[in-house]
Amino acid sequence: MALFNRTPRAPLEYSRTLWLRGWVTAVMVFLYAPLIVLMVFSFNDSKRNVVWRGFSTKYYVKAWNDSTLVEALVNSLTIAALATLFSLVLGTFAAIMLWRFRFPFKGAVDGVMSLPIIVPEICLGVAFLIFFAAIDWPSGLIWPFNLSAITIAHITFCFPFVTMVVRSRLASFNKEQEEAAKDLGASEWQAFRDVLLPHIRPALVAGALLAFTLSLDDFVITFFTAGPDTITFPVKVYSMVRFSVTPVVNAASTVLIILTVVLTALALKYQGVKSIAESH
Numbered sequence: 001m002a003l004f005n006r007t008p009r010a011p012l013e014y015s016r017t018l019w020l021r022g023w024v025t026a027v028m029v030f031l032y033a034p035l036i037v038l039m040v041f042s043f044n045d046s047k048r049n050v051v052w053r054g055f056s057t058k059y060y061v062k063a064w065n066d067s068t069l070v071e072a073l074v075n076s077l078t079i080a081a082l083a084t085l086f087s088l089v090l091g092t093f094a095a096i097m098l099w100r101f102r103f104p105f106k107g108a109v110d111g112v113m114s115l116p117i118i119v120p121e122i123c124l125g126v127a128f129l130i131f132f133a134a135i136d137w138p139s140g141l142i143w144p145f146n147l148s149a150i151t152i153a154h155i156t157f158c159f160p161f162v163t164m165v166v167r168s169r170l171a172s173f174n175k176e177q178e179e180a181a182k183d184l185g186a187s188e189w190q191a192f193r194d195v196l197l198p199h200i201r202p203a204l205v206a207g208a209l210l211a212f213t214l215s216l217d218d219f220v221i222t223f224f225t226a227g228p229d230t231i232t233f234p235v236k237v238y239s240m241v242r243f244s245v246t247p248v249v250n251a252a253s254t255v256l257i258i259l260t261v262v263l264t265a266l267a268l269k270y271q272g273v274k275s276i277a278e279s280h
Contacts, residue, residue: 035257038250038253038254038257039250039254039257041250042059042060042247042250042251042253042254043055043056043057043059043247044059044247044250046247047247059246059247059248059251060251060255062248062251063248063251063252063255066248068231068236069233069236069248069252071231072231072232072233072235072236073233073255073256075231075232075233076216076232076233076234077216079148079150079151079154079215079232080154080212080215081212082151082155083151083154083158083211083212083215084158084208084211084212084215086151086155086159087154087158087159087161087162087207087208087211087215088159088162088204088207088211090155090159090162091158091161091162091163091165091166091207092162092166092200092204092207094113094159094163095162095163095164095167095170096166098110098113098163098167099170099171113160113163114160114164116156116157116160117157117160117161117164121157121218121220121221122220124153124156124157124221125220125221125223125224125225126224128149128153128156128225129224129225132149132153137149148227148230149225149226149227150222150225150226150230150232153221153225154214154218154221154222157214157218157221158210158215159211161207161210161211161214162207162208162211165203165206165207165210166200166204166207168203169199169200169202169203170199170200170203173196173199173200177195178191178195178196181194181195209263209264212263213260216233216256216260217234218234219234219235219238222234222235223235223238233252233256237249237252
């Protein structure tokens with residue numbers, strides 16, 4: 001019955017709501033229309049993207065058979081995965097440290113951690129280039145941990161974002177829950193694992209997705225820290241675009257977009273399942 005007993009909106013309120021919806025729709029179209037056009041023209045049966053010549057998937061086959069492009073994509077995924085892993089650990093413990101403890105120069109430490117978010121990427125790229133050149137750090141992929149100059153640089157500017165997301169989640173945590181767990185005999189590790197960690201799990205997923213996305217599509221810092229033998233996907237695409245924007249570039253970009261969307265959807269679905277399980 002509540003559905004049929006709604007109070008009718010005033011004409012002014014209805015016009016404001018309609019205007020707001022139209023504005024949001026226009027902004028969303030403006031932001032996502034280029035991605036849709038890119039994905040559509042990845043199926044264009046033409047060497048140029050200016051005119052539509054017909055539907056074809058041959059450029060996906062060409063992109064898959066391009067060994068250098070596939071290698072660049074694998075390098076980007078590898079670096080992004082490692083940067084996400086290290087950033088998640090460092091960012092989480094940094095957030096807990098800044099949230100829980102009081103120590104001298106805490107404000108200075110907090111400010112230094114925020115520098116990679118504030119400082120322009122071009123300045124960070126030049127700084128990383130000078131630093132790694134001064135200590136003669138190898139720029140190529142180093143196995144098994146792949147702590148190359150690119151990976152360390154990506155960790156440096158990714159983990160502050162994880163710290164920011166986790167700290168915002170910790171602000172809503174009730175410390176009395178952790179104290180109650182300790183009163184019941186839980187150790188520091190058990191209280192962290194069973195009380196604090198489930199609370200910040202959504203922030204961990206969000207921070208990991210943010211770090212992975214930032215690392216995967218970074219170009220400026222990677223351009224300054226990459227060596228001649230290490231090519232990532234953004235750098236490879238840039239080198240291809242310098243000559244002409246072909247459907248091969250669109251096809252590779254479409255695959256990357258779909259991969260990102262699928263991973264995000266899986267993460268959101270996982271968060272939804274966990275939230276429903278916790279509510280019951």
